Amino acid sequence: MAKTQVDDINRSIYNIKNEDNYSFKMKKGLDESIVRQISKMKNEPKWMLECRLKGLEMFNKLDMPTWGPDLSCLNMDDISTYVRPKSNLNSSWNDVPEEIKNTFDLLGIPEAEKKSLAGVGAQYDSEVVYHSLQEDLLKKGVIYTDFETAVREHEEIVKEYFMKCVPAEDHKFVALHYAVWSGGSFVYVPKGVDVEIPLQSYFRLNSPESGQFEHTLIIVDEGANLHFIEGCSAPKYNKVNLHAGCVELFVKENARLRYSTIENWSKNMLNLNTKKVMVEKNGVIEWVTGSFGSRISMLYPMSILKGENAKMEYTGISFAGEGQNLDTGLKVVHGAKNTASVVSSKSISKSGGIATFRSNVIVAPEADGSKSNISCESLMLDDWSVSDTIPVSNIQTDDVEFSHEAKIGKISDEAIFYLMSRGLSEEEAKAMIVRGFASPISKELPVEYAAEMNNLINLELEGAIG
Amino acid sequence: MKKMVVLNETPRRTSKSFGINNIKIENFELPELKDFSNVNIETEVNIENTVHEFKPKFSIGEVLVNQIKDQANKKLYINIDKDIKKPIVIDFELDETQNTLVDNIVIRAEEGKKGTIILKYRTKNDDVQAFHNGVCNVKAKANADIKVIILNLLNQKSENYYSMNNKLEENANLEYVIADFGGSKTVTNYYSSLIGNTSNNTVNTMYLGKEQQLLDLNYIAEVYGKKANIDIEVYGALKDNAIKHFKGTIDFKTGCKKAVGNENEYCMLLSKKAKSKALPMLLCSEDDVQGNHSNSAGKIDEDKLYYIMTRGISKKEAQKLIVKAKFNNILNKIEDETLKNELIEIIDRKLDY
Numbered sequence: 001m002a003k004t005q006v007d008d009i010n011r012s013i014y015n016i017k018n019e020d021n022y023s024f025k026m027k028k029g030l031d032e033s034i035v036r037q038i039s040k041m042k043n044e045p046k047w048m049l050e051c052r053l054k055g056l057e058m059f060n061k062l063d064m065p066t067w068g069p070d071l072s073c074l075n076m077d078d079i080s081t082y083v084r085p086k087s088n089l090n091s092s093w094n095d096v097p098e099e100i101k102n103t104f105d106l107l108g109i110p111e112a113e114k115k116s117l118a119g120v121g122a123q124y125d126s127e128v129v130y131h132s133l134q135e136d137l138l139k140k141g142v143i144y145t146d147f148e149t150a151v152r153e154h155e156e157i158v159k160e161y162f163m164k165c166v167p168a169e170d171h172k173f174v175a176l177h178y179a180v181w182s183g184g185s186f187v188y189v190p191k192g193v194d195v196e197i198p199l200q201s202y203f204r205l206n207s208p209e210s211g212q213f214e215h216t217l218i219i220v221d222e223g224a225n226l227h228f229i230e231g232c233s234a235p236k237y238n239k240v241n242l243h244a245g246c247v248e249l250f251v252k253e254n255a256r257l258r259y260s261t262i263e264n265w266s267k268n269m270l271n272l273n274t275k276k277v278m279v280e281k282n283g284v285i286e287w288v289t290g291s292f293g294s295r296i297s298m299l300y301p302m303s304i305l306k307g308e309n310a311k312m313e314y315t316g317i318s319f320a321g322e323g324q325n326l327d328t329g330l331k332v333v334h335g336a337k338n339t340a341s342v343v344s345s346k347s348i349s350k351s352g353g354i355a356t357f358r359s360n361v362i363v364a365p366e367a368d369g370s371k372s373n374i375s376c377e378s379l380m381l382d383d384w385s386v387s388d389t390i391p392v393s394n395i396q397t398d399d400v401e402f403s404h405e406a407k408i409g410k411i412s413d414e415a416i417f418y419l420m421s422r423g424l425s426e427e428e429a430k431a432m433i434v435r436g437f438a439s440p441i442s443k444e445l446p447v448e449y450a451a452e453m454n455n456l457i458n459l460e461l462e463g464a465i466g
Numbered sequence: 467m468k469k470m471v472v473l474n475e476t477p478r479r480t481s482k483s484f485g486i487n488n489i490k491i492e493n494f495e496l497p498e499l500k501d502f503s504n505v506n507i508e509t510e511v512n513i514e515n516t517v518h519e520f521k522p523k524f525s526i527g528e529v530l531v532n533q534i535k536d537q538a539n540k541k542l543y544i545n546i547d548k549d550i551k552k553p554i555v556i557d558f559e560l561d562e563t564q565n566t567l568v569d570n571i572v573i574r575a576e577e578g579k580k581g582t583i584i585l586k587y588r589t590k591n592d593d594v595q596a597f598h599n600g601v602c603n604v605k606a607k608a609n610a611d612i613k614v615i616i617l618n619l620l621n622q623k624s625e626n627y628y629s630m631n632n633k634l635e636e637n638a639n640l641e642y643v644i645a646d647f648g649g650s651k652t653v654t655n656y657y658s659s660l661i662g663n664t665s666n667n668t669v670n671t672m673y674l675g676k677e678q679q680l681l682d683l684n685y686i687a688e689v690y691g692k693k694a695n696i697d698i699e700v701y702g703a704l705k706d707n708a709i710k711h712f713k714g715t716i717d718f719k720t721g722c723k724k725a726v727g728n729e730n731e732y733c734m735l736l737s738k739k740a741k742s743k744a745l746p747m748l749l750c751s752e753d754d755v756q757g758n759h760s761n762s763a764g765k766i767d768e769d770k771l772y773y774i775m776t777r778g779i780s781k782k783e784a785q786k787l788i789v790k791a792k793f794n795n796i797l798n799k800i801e802d803e804t805l806k807n808e809l810i811e812i813i814d815r816k817l818d819y
Contacts, residue, residue, distance in 0.1 A: 065481070066479055066482065067478075067479035067480050067481055067482075067487075068479075358480065360480075360481070360484050365738070365739075378748075378750070380750065380752075380753035381753065382753055383720055383721075383723075383751075383752050383753045383754065384720065384751070385751070385753065386749075386750065386751045387748075387750045387751075388478065388747070388748065388749045388750065389747060389748040389749075389759070390478055390480060390745065390747050391745065391746065391747075391761075392480055392484045392486055392743070392744070392745045393742070393743065393744045393745075393761065393763065394484070394485075394486075394741075394742075394743045395733070395735065395741065395742045395743070395763045395764075396741050397735070397738055398735035398736065398737060398738050398740065398764070398765040399738075399764075399765055400735075400763065400764050400765070401762075401764045402762055402763045402764055403760065403761070403762040404744075404746070404759075404760060404761050404762070405758070405759070405760040406746075406748055406757075406758070406759050406760070407756075407757065407758050408718075408748050408750045408755065408756075408757035408758075409753075409755060409756045409757065410753040410754055410755075
């Protein structure tokens with residue numbers, strides 16, 4: 001039978017390696033002296049060092065997860081937790097060192113900034129090398145800086161929110177994050193301000209056998225609106241790299257936040273990221289996620305709908321190719337009346353890749369009138385790949401509408417036959433079906449990213465004999 | 467000695483904090499076993515009182531499996547070597563003196579043979595504190611066509627642990643109809659291995675939980691055969707403080723080309739304090755299959771209730787009507803009218819306040 005041949009993601013741009021040039025690379029492993037040293041180098045206030053030490057304590061105390069992908073390939077003694085690039089924070093691209101600038105140029109970041117972004121942050125290894133924000137947003141009081149600057153210049157507000165959404169006790173890797181965090185973004189959108197054009201942070205990990213632990217904290221104040229995009233990539237090395245970032249989001253009353261992620265780590269990356277949002281009354285969070293890279297991903301954005309009428313939308317796609325184990329999904333807690341969640345998740349697995357969808361929907365006893373609808377679809381392109389769906393629901397009140405549905409399968413012969421009867425070749429028909437499968441997600445992305453995603457799923461469909 | 471036991475492990479783990487990987491029963495104690503003779507059997511075929519050991523791949527839990535293996539006080543071996551017209555009925559009644567039943571039932575259906583087996587587990591009255599740990603093993607040879615009806619009608623004070631292990635050969639058809647109504651704790655483990663090509667396994671379960679009842683259902687089907695078909699339908703209603711965990715897994719193994727699996731769970735919540743957890747898993751390592759699952763939970767549609775009430779029926783009766791209507795498809799799979807009416811009566815009684 002003819003098999004659909006979907007090519008691997010074309011990674012040539014992402015794979016450009018720069019020499020491992022750094023001004024400082026922390027010795028491998030993790031202990032208290034390393035944590036203290038990072039804090040000292042960043043010249044942090046004492047409370048932040050205490051947060052780090054708390055993280056270290058929890059990291060040593062907590063067990064590895066007893067579920068999900070096998071993480072035995074990870075050995076903290078082989079990972080350098082802090083790598084400072086040979087660059088300071090710049091506010092002009094011209095000041096960024098040539099080598100680093102070239103990398104971001106190739107990834108199209110400055111180009112995108114000119115065309116369609118209101119602000120850009122770029123992180124290289126452990127430190128942010130570039131940050132900018134449009135003048136008029138600055139005047140409206142919008143804050144968009146790297147996280148270190150935020151700790152220095154907006155200490156009160158950072159202190160108020162840092163670690164409040166995601167506690168260090170959550171799991172082992174978020175504890176690790178708190179111990180050694182470096183870089184990341186801080187965004188504050190004041191009351192009623194509508195940031196019409198998206199802000200974007202791009203994370204690049206160049207140094208081999210190292211980890212990236214950026215912290216993102218976004219506060220969208222009452223009635224404000226923001227679209228934030230994060231992109232990530234790294235060149236491929238033979239040794240394991242680790243990404244354990246943490247994203248803490250606060251959506252206040254009547255506010256709206258769209259958080260888009262295009263994750264394209266290299267296939268030696270362990271992506272153990274944590275994202276969580278607190279949504280107040282009438283607030284809206286929209287997650288848009290594309291997971292294409294990494295060797296192992298464990299990523300489940302969590303939404304706490306704590307105010308009445310708060311809403312969550314999740315649109316995600318993952319593409320697991322050869323040697324990849326992408327374990328993704330979401331968690332949502334309906335904690336107040338009339339909260340709603342809508343989830344649409346898609347996955348494609350091929351060439352032995354493993355795509356797993358996990359979810360946990362909790363409807364608390366006080367969340368009367370809540371609605372939750374989850375739908376997942378999985379497409380398998382050959383018979384040695386794996387696609388699993390593991391959804392949990394926990395309903396604790398009667399006044400709720402909860403439904404979940406999932407489908408697994410290959411491209412249906414009937415659909416191909418139908419399109420062929422309309423004059424398409426078999427290959428064209430299959431290509432159209434796969435693109436159609438991914439289109440609800442690509443529609444949600446900004447134009448440049450939709451184009452990038454189409455690049456990523458470089459659908460050169462050949463009628464190989466399977 | 468009382469201890470905590472862990473039962474009904476799911477084939478794939480999730481985070482411990484979700485509380486659905488298994489069910490922990492505190493203060494569990496295996497009771498002293500006596501002989502059990504309160505059983506009434508109607509049959510056309512010869513039933514023997516010895517069975518062979520069984521080794522389930524996914525068991526309800528070691529402590530219960532070992533009890534059955536070593537100490538079963540009722541063993542029945544049913545060999546269906548001819549087509550049977552009238553269902554085999556095995557009716558267990560637990561009372562004050564015979565309040566513990568550990569039964570090991572093996573049903574072997576020979577090639578191309580047909581038959582229906584009804585297993586009833588009842589308590590004599592509402593005060594008996596019964597303990598039931600049982601297993602029903604079905605081996606359906608090629609082209610066999612077997613229907614098994616399992617009725618858990620124990621009272622609210624009893625403990626009920628039950629396993630079903632099935633193996634389906636080429637083109638075998640195995641249909642289960644299960645009513646899980648009784649037991650302060652009801653832990654049910656269902657495992658089917660669809661080895662034969664074009665084998666077909668359907669499971670229709672209805673459950674009812676009230677007061678402090680705890681139901682933990684763990685259904686697992688492994689699909690190996692080409693064009694095999696598995697259908698799992700579970701409908702239930704919870705009132706008062708009842709808690710239900712439903713875990714269903716359809717595992718498509720590499721090679722089960724053109725297999726189809728459907729899994730559907732629907733939970734009606736009749737009280738604010740009832741709690742429903744569900745984990746309907748689809749595991750898939752074969753592309754040429756169709757797998758669907760859905761689950762939903764919520765209260766009874768207000769409009770429907772209102773409509774029925776405008777016809778002069780009380781809210782309670784209207785609720786009962788709607789629940790029974792949901793169960794109707796499953797009830798209709800029981801051909802015996804007397805038995806069906808008996809079940810409807812029990813549903814009515816359980817839904818009364």
